[in-house]
Amino acid sequence: MGTITRFPFIDLSGFAAVEPAIPERDDCGRRQYRTIWISDVHLGTRGCNAEMLIDFLDHVDSETIYLVGDIIDGWQLRKRFYWPAAHNDIVWRLLKRAKRGARVVYIPGNHDEIFRQFSGLNFGGVEIKRQAIHTTADGRRLLVLHGDEFDAITLSHRWLAHVGDAAYTAVMALNRWCNRYRRWRGLPYWSLSKHAKQKVKNAVEFVCGFEEIVAREAAARGVDGVIAGHIHTAGMRTIDGIDYYNDGDWVEGCTALVEHGDGRMEILHWADEIAARERQQDALPALAAA
Numbered sequence: 001m002g003t004i005t006r007f008p009f010i011d012l013s014g015f016a017a018v019e020p021a022i023p024e025r026d027d028c029g030r031r032q033y034r035t036i037w038i039s040d041v042h043l044g045t046r047g048c049n050a051e052m053l054i055d056f057l058d059h060v061d062s063e064t065i066y067l068v069g070d071i072i073d074g075w076q077l078r079k080r081f082y083w084p085a086a087h088n089d090i091v092w093r094l095l096k097r098a099k100r101g102a103r104v105v106y107i108p109g110n111h112d113e114i115f116r117q118f119s120g121l122n123f124g125g126v127e128i129k130r131q132a133i134h135t136t137a138d139g140r141r142l143l144v145l146h147g148d149e150f151d152a153i154t155l156s157h158r159w160l161a162h163v164g165d166a167a168y169t170a171v172m173a174l175n176r177w178c179n180r181y182r183r184w185r186g187l188p189y190w191s192l193s194k195h196a197k198q199k200v201k202n203a204v205e206f207v208c209g210f211e212e213i214v215a216r217e218a219a220a221r222g223v224d225g226v227i228a229g230h231i232h233t234a235g236m237r238t239i240d241g242i243d244y245y246n247d248g249d250w251v252e253g254c255t256a257l258v259e260h261g262d263g264r265m266e267i268l269h270w271a272d273e274i275a276a277r278e279r280q281q282d283a284l285p286a287l288a289a290a
């Protein structure tokens with residue numbers, strides 16, 4: 001395994017010598033998880049909720065952390081360079097974690113696809129992989145991928161959905177002609193459109209769903225479940241016997257997926273966690289005064 005110590009604008013060998021702009025907090029007793037998954041951070045854009053992610057990283061710890069793609073937004077950076085200190089602080093914290101012995105696996109997404117060429121390499125203690133298989137504490141094998149690999153399918157199916165719509169309109173017309181004929185022959189009304197509508201609607205809904213497509217891929221690969229990012233929608237559900245998880249994002253939802261020591265999975269909504277903590281802190285002086 002090769003080791004890279006410098007990537008375009010981040011000097012990985014020198015990072016340890018510098019201190020983050022926002023000092024690291026470890027006085028709060030970090031919550032321990034077996035595994036943490038985060039994705040779609042979009043560092044290098046104004047949309048990234050960097051302070052919230054810093055707060056998250058300072059309050060949790062894990063044996064393994066997966067960075068499930070779109071961590072750095074290379075597309076936006078190429079257009080306009082935007083890299084505030086807080087964004088550097090996140091890279092610093094992730095590298096620090098690796099240095100302290102946590103396993104850090106980075107699966108680049110489409111916005112940071114530039115890193116995909118380094119798949120199989122390790123830089124600064126961070127393993128770069130195209131996809132990974134994670135085994136949970138309760139023995140389930142989960143495929144970890146960003147999810148943009150299904151864009152071609154979901155996009156063509158969006159087109160297919162339009163075809164489905166056109167087909168439905170055609171079926172409606174056919175239904176009218178069909179029943180005109182049946183009436184002429186003295187036959188009772190039979191709704192072709194009702195049957196077709198149900199079939200087409202189900203089919204279109206099935207193929208259009210990112211979650212279903214990802215779950216189907218997992219089933220084809222013979223694993224028990226799949227963990228993805230990309231669609232900025234956190235979620236966990238079972239689809240045809242496959243455990244589907246999405247860790248969400250740090251642009252809109254500010255969510256992470258975590259695995260507890262026993263293999264139980266949970267989605268953390270960090271904005272809610274901060275709000276709850278602040279409510280608690282507000283209540284403390286009142287308690288002391290009482």
Ligand SMILES: [Mn+2]
Nearest residue numbers: 070109110230
């Ligand atoms: Mn993406």
